[in-house]
């Protein structure tokens with residue numbers, strides 16, 4: 340693995356315990372230029388995970404708590420009249436940051452959700468007719484609580500499709516969770532000062548290098564076959580979109596880069612397929628009734644497709 344990336348992940352894993360795969364996938368999404376939906380019950384370290392990533396990259400971090408009364412301009416910004424100077428001034432909203440935690444995105448109505456999602460897609464924001472570019476490194480992690488649905492506004496399918504990955508934060512294994520307690524209660528291994536390990540310029544250079552990673556025709560075919568089969572399977576009501584296929588390709592390339600390879604393997608594709616697909620497909624009603632999970636169905640589907648040599 341690229342030495343700098345290896346260092347970064349090592350540090351990251353010292354701060355966020357027992358979430359190794361999720362940390363890698365989060366970094367993979369960031370390298371791919373995508374955004375992430377993060378699902379987990381409260382208190383499982385989601386905020387710390389995203390804040391620490393920003394610190395390790397030397398980037399700015401903002402957190403917006405999505406509430407029912409949040410307005411689009413509370414995210415993007417607004418224009419105010421400065422009485423002292425007799426001029427209008429643009430106040431840029433909290434979206435102008437490198438890493439944004441959109442906490443409980445499904446607690447706000449569709450209009451405000453759409454303002455964030457539009458900005459994610461267009462990498463720019465319009466305030467009173469003026470357009471402002473978002474930073475070159477702009478990464479949104481939107482959280483959702485998997486068990487509390489009352490008073491929520493579920494993200495429409497088309498909006499979910501805009502997220503490269505959906506990651507699920509589960510409780511860490513027993514011993515790892517005990518280490519979280521030690522970190523917090525005994526202050527062992529506690530690193531309050533998280534020094535950046537790379538800066539944003541270096542990060543952008545690495546991101547550009549990912550374009551050099553090649554994808555053979557057989558591997559492209561394999562990716563396409565996975566997405567195509569989501570539309571054929573009788574276990575799936577709605578299959579994945581073309582945007583999903585592109586997402587798998589981008590993420591697999593970033594994963595290969597993180598593994599210090601200049602070509603994508605079928606294994607890279609397998610690793611990123613689940614987080615790239617789980618929020619984009621809908622199970623058929625009879626499969627839902629059987630209680631099968633989306634992850635299980637994806638695993639079976641991917642496992643049934645011949646792997647190219």
Ligand SMILES: Nc1ncnc2c1ncn2[C@@H]1O[C@H](COP(=O)(O)OP(=O)(O)OP(=O)(O)O)[C@@H](O)[C@H]1O
Pocket residue numbers: 354355356357358379380381382383384385386387388511519522523
């Ligand atoms: N895997 C972990 N590694 C390190 N610290 C953790 C981990 N999980 C939880 N914590 C600790 O648990 C506390 C709560 O974490 P945090 O606030 O990030 O959770 P959250 O999922 O964002 O919660 P909420 O949804 O309520 O905002 C913090 O003190 C954090 O240090």
